[in-house]
Amino acid sequence: EDEDIAALTRPDSSVAVGVAGLSGSSSERSFFGQYNGLRRNDTYLLLDLDYIKRDDATGTWTTLQGRDLGLDTREVQFGQQKQGDWKYSLEYNEMVRHDPRTINTSLIGAGSTSPLVSRLATVGSGDELNLNLKRKNVTVSVEKWLSKSLQFEASFKNEDKNGARLFGNGFNCPSGAAPAPTCTTAATGINQWALLMLPEPINSTTKQFDARLNYSNDKLLLSGGYYGSFYNNEYTSMSATVDGNLNNPLGAPMGGAGLSSGLRSILQLPIALPPDNQAHQVFLSGNYAFTPTTRANFKYAYSHASQTDNYSSFGNAPNGRTNLGGSIDTSLYQFGLTSRPMPKLSLLANVRYEDRNDKTPIAYYNIEGTKIFTNGNYSPKRLNGKLEATYQLPAGYRATLGADYESLDRSSFVPTNSVAGLSGLRQKTEESGYRMELRRSMSETLTGAVGYQSSNRSGSGWLKPNSELGVTETSNSAIYSRTAIFPMSMVDRQRDKLKASADWAATEQLSVQFMIEWGEDKFSAPTTKGLNSSHMAFYGMDLAYILSDAWKLTGYWSRGDQTMHVDHSTGYMAALRNLSDTYGIGVKGKPTSRLDIGADLTLTDDKNEYNQGLDASASAANKTLLATSGGLPDVTFRQFTVKMFGKYALQKNSAVRLDLIHQHTKMNEWTWGYGGTPFAYSDNTSVYLKPNQNVTYVGATYIVALP
């Protein structure tokens, strides 16, 4: 009997070993195998390990756990701890992303800093290129209770990221930034522009170090420490070499003398890669109990971030500057108070203020004729406040009333900074709102809640970009021009949200959840261009049904419906809509004392509509295009997945498990091609994704308990 009880109270250790097989080719598995390490091969070793031991005399735990050890998503963790005294752990984790797209290209040196571009004779005649990103990280953590009230915690995480991602380069000669005479001499217009696909090399290391000392007594928790984060990129820039000619917009080789030397040299200029950067933060946070029913929490943090990556791989940096000298100091203050002054009333107040101070020196980075622009300088101050009261009303009702406030002061605009593609800027925006919620336990089996939230954002006067440098504050009417677009994060906004939910235990066996959400944003700017409204609705239900002690059924359905109206300044009025249904059914059962089985079916059915309309000022070409083509087709995505498992206990300490997964994905979209015509870069590089994918996975494992 003692042994039986020990088995029920002792931590379990086990090892699971097996093999998995998958159907289809790698391209058939590009969605299924994007992250799970099952993309490239047809068979895999399955190996999981759980070694968990506790020394009952001292309360010391030893754990060694391994997950997916046969895949390139493997994880291993080893740790020991004496509960309430000390703890350490070491963790190794691999994560991989296989880009679902396959590239067809003649590019040489893809993923390096010096790729060589040469035009393919025809689209699709190149080599297949699959891009991967791999993260490998190691985390070391330690913890020590120095006394009953003092605890030290520290952790260090190092992550190496290697691989390449889809990237590119493009240039259009008539740009205002185009230097004469390199582009303008192509008077025939033949050599005006080119687009290149160039994978971005991502070989970088991220380090994070966190150390804190925690003090606690009956009333106070105080936690102070340091957080440092460091990013190091192996490369600073990349430069392509373009060999030979490229295509013109017709997809044929550029005529005349081919690719002009001017455009070629622009395409070969260095492209910046993310610079090394680092940040140090010291902080103090915690909470304090004034009384058992009145508590405060707080945080103060001071951060210094810098970026001084050397410019040496670039030419033409401003005189005297060898790096940006990026330096940003940020202070964060937060204070919150919760109180229950009487049994039925709860109160909450919270304020948070963040002050970012950009101390980066200003230098002349852009010189375009008579215009001399500088780097930007961004020092926003953000203030958030919240007040809330909740009162227990008669008849089981509970009401909550709250008010929220946010202001964002973007500070003064640097007069020599550039304003790229914006019609106006705002220094300050303010948003205030209120919300209310009513909850009720209507009976022992039914609870429900309904909430409403409304907020309004407005801001200071608009700053109009000058024709040369800088901005000038002006009235809304003065800034008006028919084609002006104002940033969606700065324009006035009225936001309303409604939410309701119910949880119903219909019978002992059946429980049902209902929920519905509705939201609307209305934007108002000096013009109607840009983003002017968005709507969302989300509703659905979940069911859980207990058939018997051995069988349980679950199911859900939800629908999301989002629309957005974004108007182009002169081209279109877009009415975008995303309609998404998600279904799930699950069953779990134990038909015999030795057998556990289960199945989950999920279906995602998603449709995006890209409706474009035209106003009276539309060009004749646009009118013809829309009338002839009907605009952009819908994008649809449908994915059906069934997962089944069966686990059979051979003996008390061993079992076999069989897993079966089948996934069908169907996608109809035009990002990289339309109507059988692939989108082709100027060197005839194309990108492909198999639109219909069927994958079947079968895995069998033998599980044995370790003594």
Add this chain to the structure above:
Amino acid sequence: ADAPATAGAKPPAKDLVLKGDAKCTTCHDEADEPRLLHIGKTKHGTVADGRTPSCTNCHGESDKHTNNPEKLKARPATDRNFSKGTTTPVEARNESCISCHRKDSKRSHWEGSAHQRADVACTSCHQLHTAKDKVADKRTQPEVCFTCHKEQRAQVSKPSHHPVLEGKVACSDCHNAHGSVGPKLVKRDSVVETCYTCHMEKRGPFVHSHEPVNEDCGNCHNPHGTVAESLLKVRAPFLCHQCHTPHGGQLGQLQGQLPTVPTATSSGKSGINYTQARGCMNCHTQVHGSNNPSATNPTPQFNLR
């Protein structure tokens, strides 16, 4: 489990797992749900740690439940009950846990957090009487969170997503469900700082920055999943046209769709080149900022290279 406690001259019952558990284990066994003895497999079952609780520390002395003095047909529940349909107030249930776990710095901002205000009980998410607490394992954690967060459950199934369903990224990698200083219970003090823990290359500062990137990654991305690539809320050019005055006046167009084919002199700023492939990012590749210092034409100020 509902059998009355045995009375009589039997020798005192022996504790099986926790100190003083005989009060409960004389009646309750593994046939009950939750399986009582499995507490022994957990950290709460580490008896050598003097801080670990007994049954009554969490459930209360529960004399009415133990003795049923009024001989009720349905035995009264324990003083603090955690099962479905319990009448024990959430605050009282949570106090069972917080009284010990208050010292944890990761829970310093529980009071006033969205979950606390929404009456979420610790046991709404955590299972205590099992060696495998679903929410503590990143492979099973999402299904616990999705019990309430159903919109996110739908979003993680979209083609562009973080590997949540694949078990490589957990909700708790970005959120601290026990309260935080940032919005939406993000783990660090702001959205951007949380994203930088994995995407630090976006932090800069850059020579040419893109201010909405510094303000909130959520301006352009939905981290829970989208149909557009790179977790973009909307695909280019529509995403970019929410703020920017586009050059040219063309409709979004697709290669092969035009009733009039491009000419050899068509502009690269055409409806095709900012709609297909990487959209506006075909040329404006450095949307997160460029550290290219070149001060001569063509300057990289429009985040071109």
